[in-house]
Amino acid sequence: MTSLIRRTKSIKAFLNPAQIPHNLTQTPISTQPHQNQCPPQPQNLNPLRVLQFVTVSTQSSSKFPEYEMPTVTWGVVQGRREKLVSRVIVCDFLKTLGIVPEELEHLELPSTVEVMRERVEFLQKLGLTIDDINEYPLMIGCSVRKNMIPVLGYLEKIGIQRSKMGEFVKNYPQVLHASVVVELAPVVKFLRGVDVEKQDIGYVLQKYPELLGFKLEGTMSTSVAYLVSIGVCPRDIGPMVTQYPYFLGMRVGTMIKPLVDYLVSLGLPKKILARMLEKRAYILGYDLEETVKPNVECLLSFGIRREALPFIIAQYTQIIGLPLKAKLSVQQYFFNLKLKIDPEGFSQVIEKMPQIVSLNQNVIMKPVEFLLGRGIPSEDVAKMVVKCPQLVALRVELLKNSYYFFKTEMGRPLKELVEFPEYFTYSLESRIKPRYQRLKSRGIRSSLNWLLNCSDLRFEERLQGNYIETESIGPTFCMGGKLELPGNEIVSDEDDESDDEVLYRRTVSL
Template sequence: MLHLLRRKPRFPIPILNFQTLNPLHVPNFSSQSSAKPPEYEMPSVTWGVIQGRKERLVSRVIISDYLKTIGVVPDELEPLELPSTVDVMRERVEFLHRLGLSVDDLNAYPLILACSVRKNVIPVLGYLEKIGIPRAKLGEFVRNYPQVLHASVVVELVPVVKFLRGLDVERHDIPYVLQKYPELLGFKLEGTMSTSVAYLVSIGVSPRDIGPMVTQFPYLLGMRVGTKIKPLVDFLLSLGIPKKILARVLEKRTYILGYDLQETVKPNVEALLSFGARKESLPSVIVQYPQILGLPLKAKLSSQQYFFNLKLRIDPDGFARALERMPQIVSLNQNVIMKPIEFLWGRGFSTEDVAKMFVKCPQLAAVRVELMKNSYYFCKSEMKRSMEELVEFPEYFTYSLESRIKPRYRVLASKGISCSLGWFLNCSDQRFEERMRGEYIDADTPGPSFVMGGKLEMPGSELVSEDEDEEDGDSEVLYRRTVSL
């Protein structure tokens, strides 16, 4: 029995050092039995100093006083777990200051002070820098989206980046997308992001273009289909834009999804109609210049209509026809428009003739005067054409002198053919060659025309068949033609 009593215990019995564990409450065994026992609690998940309730209250008061002294209002931190000592809080504040955040930034989102530097801030910043966000931009990133410091790198951040890569967003574009729309890092993959992508593909957007679309306008991933994207798409389709063409427009001008339907898009469509644009021309206007849906349009239309009336005596109906042919004139600077006008005046064209030319070909407003000058003198000195021909065919100034006008004129001169400017310029290279091989000269015909919602119609030919249109995509040809204007 004695040897059993002398055996050492299997596990060492811990000896509590109360002075170490709780210096503020050292038990006094010599005191009366009425003395209160000391308070002990399990350490928190932050593994701070073990504190009792009173000690925590004292530490919170000290930390709050410190934050007030540097200008931070700590009211929102009341329900949160704070560091056990003011030194830890001071370390957080100094780290955030070095990152580039000011006291105003901390007051804008004081919950950032509840993030541990070692467990939250450093891992998140390290990952953001790893995916390509420059270190110098990290402070701005956190300022724009401070909630990112609460995120788990593995559970929340990495899946979002993988999702973007799965949409064919290029690796080197990931930092640009996230800096432009950092809130993406807080989205759930199975929610709005997946739904918006699926809807765009369903209306004809090519899946391979989703990546570039997201890069151009990442906000589309945060838009709800039912309340934002679909109502806008349905409205544009109701104007007569074919779905295939609208899909191409969205691929190249994705930002129009951000225009507010009720506040901007519908009022702008009504403004176009009120200034004389015909309803059947609205689809062509929008496809040529989608940005027109988001402009302060009524004011711009008023200004430009007054300008053309003042300078060229173009009436409202003439301005509306010019607007239909080139809706970009609503955004052209009036000083820029005056340069080709003054050039034509200087060559002897009357105000009435210049007005007629601009209504028929408003693209003149965007042509450089140097190019107009070269084309004009070639027309007068080499081709011996009259000014009346230029008034009847002002599109002459929009063709390249070196690549189209001169080569085709030389062919005409070698064959001794005399024709109008439009006959040899307003046709494709293939059509021009056919005309040169022909035994007779056919009459002048207008260029290709298109009625939105219908088929591509070539002069002198039948409508394109349904089968050809379905497979080859005349809508894409139309889109390239109209946008190139």
């Protein structure tokens, strides 16, 4: 009888788990829906635990059947075997879309086709094609909710338009793997710290999206520090970045410093070089060995004097980055054929106005034809161009007005124009007419050089004098780093910049 009572109590204990001792009711299997693991074999467990597991598992299955589970980033958690099966199914799905999954071999993929389809469709809505995805297939390893949406939302916030987001991702797909807080935000903060305008941040990153992958303490900081050390004004770093952000990714020791040292060795003072970089930061991208040095040698081979190189580079910096040999050859032949200017005269033209190498030949011929049409012999026109190459870049309308004033009002012979062709480069209304009227009222007759080649203050001093001072030559570039002006006046380092030297602070296009 006693044994029968004990067996009855044991059966009731099986049927009522609440009466089982606490240490026996702690099931080793979690009841969370996402932990859908295979149950252990019942023969290896205590019968009480087997019953408890079956009870809980049955309740979970009825409430969260696997096919009704909500879509999550990585799908359901699976065992090794299920993962392999799911991976094959997902890869087959990608192949049907035209995506090559070979590069995804070591990448963890979603466990369901639905999640992968969501990623592909999201990228396609941005404007990416299947070919774009094949260029960088790792982008489909990024979660839409955890990676893509936060990153793209931040990029839009800092100024990248939604319509251009697809192009941005296509150019720099690695951004989808980045952390907004750890990687993206510090770079934007750095750009603001070097005075890049807030509204230009998006523009800068669209030009050079790889900036988002740089470390702040690396190349970017050292590039800025070196440029400031050679004389670049810190407040001009921002406009330089806006114009040419690529220099932030250049190594100082192998790219920037060798170029600066070479230009300085040609005779360019560092202060003038710094001003050049502030205005045209893109010259930092010129390859020293492949472009700059060959172009300097090319100038010398065309008869340019070595001492004139600093002036040429300072006046027309782009000349060291052009396909120069071809341009010089074409222009030299043209000047010899059409303008009757020999190679020696052509080299003098380049020294005085290096922009000639890029000037269109039709533009050059219009002023020349105007002068020839006024009865000036071709050899005299050639002399005028060699002495004042700026003539060939002037508008014919300005030449016409100045010429007719010279002939009708001043009544002077053409010989004076041949001797002083710079006459055409002065403003008719603001300089030529007023000064001529002043001389005429005083009954003074002077050369065109004495009349025009001086400042307003010096002209007044000349009018007050009882003699005509010796005429001086035009400005010359001194390799010592100073600009020598007529009258032996030197522009010191402390002098303010003139109007034509005001920097273009916010350049947003080259």
